[in-house]
Amino acid sequence: MESLGSFLPFIAIFAVMYFFMIAPQMKRTKQEKKFAAELKRGDRIVTKSGMHGKVVELNDKDHSCVIETLAGKIKFDRSAISMEMSNKLNTPATKK
Numbered sequence: 802m803e804s805l806g807s808f809l810p811f812i813a814i815f816a817v818m819y820f821f822m823i824a825p826q827m828k829r830t831k832q833e834k835k836f837a838a839e840l841k842r843g844d845r846i847v848t849k850s851g852m853h854g855k856v857v858e859l860n861d862k863d864h865s866c867v868i869e870t871l872a873g874k875i876k877f878d879r880s881a882i883s884m885e886m887s888n889k890l891n892t893p894a895t896k897k
Contacts, residue, residue, distance in 0.1 A: 837879040840866060845886040848877060853886070 840846075844856045846868065854868035854875070864879045 833880070836885070837864075837882060840879060840882065840885075847883050847886055848881050849883045850881070 840856055840859060842856055842859060845853070846856060847853050848868070852868070852870060852875075854870040856866050857869045857874065858867035859879075860866065865876055866879055866882070867874050867876050
């Protein structure tokens with residue numbers, strides 16, 4: 802019974818790490834994969850590097866997309882897309 806008591810702090814540390822670090826990261830990863838799969842032509846997006854553009858072409862074979870920016874068309878991997886801006890731009894501002 803004494804050996805179980807000595808492992809109790811390690812078990813508690815692992816549980817805290819799981820609930821505050823591992824589980825939220827897994828949830829975020831799942832949301833990013835779902836977002837990348839739901840991309841469609843015409844979506845206004847922001848890449849993880851901060852580039853704004855509009856999706857003009859999707860390629861399922863190599864999981865890439867072509868984005869039209871002010872500078873021209875650029876090919877990105879779908880995992881490089883950070884967020885979709887079309888819905889955010891159409892929502893009204895809320896007053897505090």
